[in-house]
Amino acid sequence: MNRLLPFFGFMLLVVLFGFGIWWNTQHDQNAIPSPLLNKPAPAFNLPKLYEPAQTVSKADLLGQPYLLNVFASWCIECGAEHPVLEAEGPGLGVQLVGYNYKDAPADAKRWLAEHGNPYNLLIADEPGNTAIDFGVYGAPESFLIDAKGVIRYKHIGPLTPDVVAKELKPAIAAMQKEVP
Amino acid sequence: MRPGLLRVIFMALLWFGGVVHAQAIEPMPFANHAQELRFQHLTQQLRCPMCQNETLADSNAPIARDLRNQIFQMMQQGRSDDEIKQYLVARYSNFVLYDPPLTSGTWLLWFGPLLILLGGAGAVLVVIRKRNRGAAVAPEASTDHAPTDHGDDW
Amino acid sequence: MTPELGQLALILALLLALAQSILPLLGAWRGNRALMAVARPAAAGQAVFVAFAFGILVWAFVRFDFSVQYVADNSNLALPWYYRIAAVWGAHEGSLLLWILILNVWTVALAAFSQKLPEVFASRVIAVMGLIAVGFLAFIIFTSDPFGRLLPMPGDGADLNPVLQDPGMTFHPPMLYMGYVGFSVAFAFSIAALLGGELEQAWVRWARPWTNIAWGFLTCGIVAGSWWAYAELGWGGWWFWDPVENASFMPWLVGLALIHAQAVTEKRGSLRAWTILLSIFAFSLSLLGTFLVRSGVLTSVHAFASDPRRGIFILAFLTIVVGGSLLLYALRAPKVVGGKSFKVVSRETVLLIGNLMFAVAAAMVLLGTLFPLIGDALNLGRVSVGPPYFGFLFPLLMLPVVLLLPFGPFLRWGKGDWPALKQVLLRAGIAAAACAIAAAFFVNGQLKAIAGVASLVWLGIGVLLYVIKRWREMPRGRRYPAEMAGMLLAHLGVGVFVAGVLLSESLSVTSDVRMAPGQTQHIGGYDFRFDGAHRATGPNWRADQGVVTVTRDSKAVAVMHPQKRTYLRGQVQTESAVNAGIFRDLYVALGEPMDANDIEGAWSLRLYYKPFIRWIWGGGLLMMLGGFVCAGDKRFRIKRGAKIEEATASLQVQETHA
Numbered sequence: 001m002n003r004l005l006p007f008f009g010f011m012l013l014v015v016l017f018g019f020g021i022w023w024n025t026q027h028d029q030n031a032i033p034s035p036l037l038n039k040p041a042p043a044f045n046l047p048k049l050y051e052p053a054q055t056v057s058k059a060d061l062l063g064q065p066y067l068l069n070v071f072a073s074w075c076i077e078c079g080a081e082h083p084v085l086e087a088e089g090p091g092l093g094v095q096l097v098g099y100n101y102k103d104a105p106a107d108a109k110r111w112l113a114e115h116g117n118p119y120n121l122l123i124a125d126e127p128g129n130t131a132i133d134f135g136v137y138g139a140p141e142s143f144l145i146d147a148k149g150v151i152r153y154k155h156i157g158p159l160t161p162d163v164v165a166k167e168l169k170p171a172i173a174a175m176q177k178e179v180p
Numbered sequence: 181m182r183p184g185l186l187r188v189i190f191m192a193l194l195w196f197g198g199v200v201h202a203q204a205i206e207p208m209p210f211a212n213h214a215q216e217l218r219f220q221h222l223t224q225q226l227r228c229p230m231c232q233n234e235t236l237a238d239s240n241a242p243i244a245r246d247l248r249n250q251i252f253q254m255m256q257q258g259r260s261d262d263e264i265k266q267y268l269v270a271r272y273s274n275f276v277l278y279d280p281p282l283t284s285g286t287w288l289l290w291f292g293p294l295l296i297l298l299g300g301a302g303a304v305l306v307v308i309r310k311r312n313r314g315a316a317v318a319p320e321a322s323t324d325h326a327p328t329d330h331g332d333d334w
Numbered sequence: 335m336t337p338e339l340g341q342l343a344l345i346l347a348l349l350l351a352l353a354q355s356i357l358p359l360l361g362a363w364r365g366n367r368a369l370m371a372v373a374r375p376a377a378a379g380q381a382v383f384v385a386f387a388f389g390i391l392v393w394a395f396v397r398f399d400f401s402v403q404y405v406a407d408n409s410n411l412a413l414p415w416y417y418r419i420a421a422v423w424g425a426h427e428g429s430l431l432l433w434i435l436i437l438n439v440w441t442v443a444l445a446a447f448s449q450k451l452p453e454v455f456a457s458r459v460i461a462v463m464g465l466i467a468v469g470f471l472a473f474i475i476f477t478s479d480p481f482g483r484l485l486p487m488p489g490d491g492a493d494l495n496p497v498l499q500d501p502g503m504t505f506h507p508p509m510l511y512m513g514y515v516g517f518s519v520a521f522a523f524s525i526a527a528l529l530g531g532e533l534e535q536a537w538v539r540w541a542r543p544w545t546n547i548a549w550g551f552l553t554c555g556i557v558a559g560s561w562w563a564y565a566e567l568g569w570g571g572w573w574f575w576d577p578v579e580n581a582s583f584m585p586w587l588v589g590l591a592l593i594h595a596q597a598v599t600e601k602r603g604s605l606r607a608w609t610i611l612l613s614i615f616a617f618s619l620s621l622l623g624t625f626l627v628r629s630g631v632l633t634s635v636h637a638f639a640s641d642p643r644r645g646i647f648i649l650a651f652l653t654i655v656v657g658g659s660l661l662l663y664a665l666r667a668p669k670v671v672g673g674k675s676f677k678v679v680s681r682e683t684v685l686l687i688g689n690l691m692f693a694v695a696a697a698m699v700l701l702g703t704l705f706p707l708i709g710d711a712l713n714l715g716r717v718s719v720g721p722p723y724f725g726f727l728f729p730l731l732m733l734p735v736v737l738l739l740p741f742g743p744f745l746r747w748g749k750g751d752w753p754a755l756k757q758v759l760l761r762a763g764i765a766a767a768a769c770a771i772a773a774a775f776f777v778n779g780q781l782k783a784i785a786g787v788a789s790l791v792w793l794g795i796g797v798l799l800y801v802i803k804r805w806r807e808m809p810r811g812r813r814y815p816a817e818m819a820g821m822l823l824a825h826l827g828v829g830v831f832v833a834g835v836l837l838s839e840s841l842s843v844t845s846d847v848r849m850a851p852g853q854t855q856h857i858g859g860y861d862f863r864f865d866g867a868h869r870a871t872g873p874n875w876r877a878d879q880g881v882v883t884v885t886r887d888s889k890a891v892a893v894m895h896p897q898k899r900t901y902l903r904g905q906v907q908t909e910s911a912v913n914a915g916i917f918r919d920l921y922v923a924l925g926e927p928m929d930a931n932d933i934e935g936a937w938s939l940r941l942y943y944k945p946f947i948r949w950i951w952g953g954g955l956l957m958m959l960g961g962f963v964c965a966g967d968k969r970f971r972i973k974r975g976a977k978i979e980e981a982t983a984s985l986q987v988q989e990t991h992a
Contacts, residue, residue: 274717
C-alpha cells in the first residue's frame, strides 16, 4: 500500500492539471475577478467629455441602471469592441455610459468621431485615479450598475456578441426582475 | 499629458502583452531614504494586475504607474504598509499580494510544507532506528560483495 | 532543401523510435538476442533523422525561408545570423525539436558507453529512452509541426522576441534541456532495473556519472537563465520564483537528492527503493516542467503561447510515462530492506536528512507553484504565490543542510566518531563566529550580511579542514579521487552561493534618479555622472543610449552605455549596462527622457550597486563543475570482466526469483 502512495499522489496532480486545462478554456487568464462585485459602486465625480465644466457623480446616476464601459482611444481592443456596442447597445435596456480612461480629450473625441458614439453619456477620467477605485486595470472593461448603484456584473476585455448574449443580457434580465 | 504617437504605439503594444520589456524607472520625491527603501520593499511584494508576472515595482504598465503613484501618495499621508495593502486588496482582490494572507483557504499553502516535513522526518526516523537496530543484531546482511570498499573509507 | 523533408525525417524517426522501444523490450523479455540487438542501430538511425530535421530547420532560418511559418514568425531579414540560429529554439515548436535532438544526443551517448553493460539491461535502458522519444516525436508531429508552410510566402518575417536576443538566452535553453533530458538516463536505468527485478545495486553505479553530468548541465542552464534575467530584464534581480523558473528548480532539487541517494545506494546498498523513486521523480519533474511551460495552465513571464490541445497531449503522455513507472515501482520496487546497517551518527544519517530537506523543498516549491491552480479549484479567487512565500520557506528548509554540510565528509559510513565531529564543529564554528563579528563592523550590523559571511566561513572552513585531513592522511595520488574532488568543489560552491545571495540582498543599493547631463549621483561609494544620451543603431534596432561615467575617489572606474532599444517591429527593450567585478557589480538602466522630445536633456535612470552578486553564479558554476568532476571518477568506468559476470549472475538470480 505504501508503495502505491507516489502513484496516487501523482494521479491527484493529473486531476489538478486536467482541471487546469479545462478551467483555462472557460476563463480568461488575465481577468481578475473583482472584489467589488455585488457591492456599491465607488463614489465618483468626473467631468463630462464634451462639457468638461459639468461633472457627473454617482448620485446623479442613481435610479436607473447603466452599463459603464471603460474605453480609450489608445486601446486597440476597444476598436474591436466598438461595433458590438453600436449594434447591441440600444437593445440592452440600460443606459450606456462611456468612461474615457487615461486619454487626452482631443484624442477621445477624434476617435469617437471616427468610430461613432454609442454612448448615452460620456465621462472622462484623464488622470485615471477614479478608475483605481473601480479596480480598473486596463481597457476595455465594463461594469453593470443597477438603480441602487450596486455593481452587478463586470466584464474584463472586449464585449463580444457571445459575451453579450450569454453573460450581459442574463445579468440585466436578473437585475430587472428584482426591481419591478 | 498629451500622448505622443510613440506612446500610443507603446501602450497599444503593452495591451497585447509581453512585447515591452522596459523597466519602470521613476524617480520620486521621497521624504527620506528610509521611505524610499520602504517603498521599494512594498512595491516588490505587490503584483501588477495588468502585466501579471511583474511586480508593481518593475512593471511599466500604465496601471502600475498609477498604483505606484497612489502608494507614494498614501505613504506621504502616513498610511502604514498594511493599510496600503488593504486599499489595493479592496479594489483588486488578493491577487495583488505575492504574499497570500493566511486564511482557511491558504492554510494548505502555508502549513503543507510543514506537514510534509513532519511526515518525511517520521519516515527518516523509522529508517534510522530500524537500521541502527539492525547494526546491533544482524551483521552485514545481503550485500557482502559490495565492491566499493577499497581500504579508503570514503 | 525543402522543409517537407524535415517533416518526413521526423516521421521516420518516430518509426525508428517505436522499433527502438518495442523490439528490445520484447527481446529482453523473451531472451531473444536478435531483437535486443535492434536497440543500438535503431537509436543511431533515429538520431540521424532527428539531426537531419533539426539541420533543415536551421537551414531554413539561415536562408530566410519565410515560407515556413515558424521561420516567418521568429526571424526577419535584419536579424543577425547568430540570433537566427538561436531563433530555432526561440519558440515552442523549435524548442521542442531541440529537446528531441538533445534526447537523441543522450541516447546515442548511452548506446555508445553502455556496450560493456549486460545486454539485457542495456537494451532495456535504450528501449526506455526510445519510449520517451516516441512520446515527444508524436507530440511534435501531431500538435507542433515546426515545418508548417505559410502561403503565400511573406517578403519578410516578424521578429525573434527581443528579450531572447541576448547571448545568455542563446545558451540557456540548450544547457537546460541537457539537464532536463539527462535525467531521462537515470530514469531509464531505474525502469530497466525495475523491469529486470534487479535487486542488485550495480546499476546505480552505472547510472551515477550520468546523473551527475545531467545535474551539472541543469545547474549550468539555471545559472545561465538567472544571469540572463539579471542582465537583460533590467530589474537587477536574479531569481523571481516564477512558475517557469520553479519548473527548472524542482528537478534540480530532486536531482540533488538523487545524487546523494545514489551515493548511499551504490556504496552501502541501502535506500534502494528511494533511489529508484527519486530517479523517477527527477525525470517526471522535468516532464512536468515541459507541461507547465507549454500548456498554459499557469501564467508566467517565460511561458510559450498556450494551446489546450498541446496541454492535453502532454498531460496524457505524462500520465502514461509517470503513472506507468510509478505503478511499476509499486509492483516491483525492492521490498526487502537491504544494504549495510548504520548507526545514528553516520554519514548515512546526514545524507538522509539532506535528502529529506531537498525533497521537502521540492515539494514546497511544487505546492507553491501549483497553488494558484488549487485556488481556482477550491474557488478561492485568484491567488498569487510569489517571492515572499518561497523566499521565506526555502531558506528555513535549507538551514539544516548548511549547518550539517561540513560534517558530511568527516562522518564515516556506518558509524561516525564524535571526536572528529567535535573538532570540526569547534574549528569551523569559531572561525565562522570570529568572521561574523568582524563582518558586523563592516556591514552596519545587518543580520543577513553577517549570516552570509558566517555561512561562507562555516562551509569554506569545513571543506578546507577535510582537504587538509586528506592531505595529511593519504599518500600522494590517492588523496583526492575525482568523486571526492567534485564533492568538495560543489560544497564550496554552496558556501560561495549562500554568501553571494545574503550579501548582495542585504548590501545592494538601488536608486531611481532623474539626471540632467553633467549631474552626479553618489551610490555605494561610487560617483555616477550622467553625460547625456544620444541615438545609436544596431543591426536590427535603434536606441537611445545613455553615457554614464563612474568614478571612485576621482579615479575613473568605467564608462557605461545603458540603452533603450526599439526593435524592428516596435518592441521596446531596455538593455542595461553592467560593469562586473568580483566584489561588486555596477548596473545602470536607462528609463525615459523627462521631456519626450528632448533626448539630449534629463533622463530617469536606475542605478544599482550590487556587492558580491557574481558570487551567486560563481557558486552555481562551482556546483556544476563539482557534478562534472565527480562523473569523471575512474571508478565509474565500466570494465568488462568480473563485474559484468557478477551483475549478469545476479540478474539471472533475480529472473528466477521474479
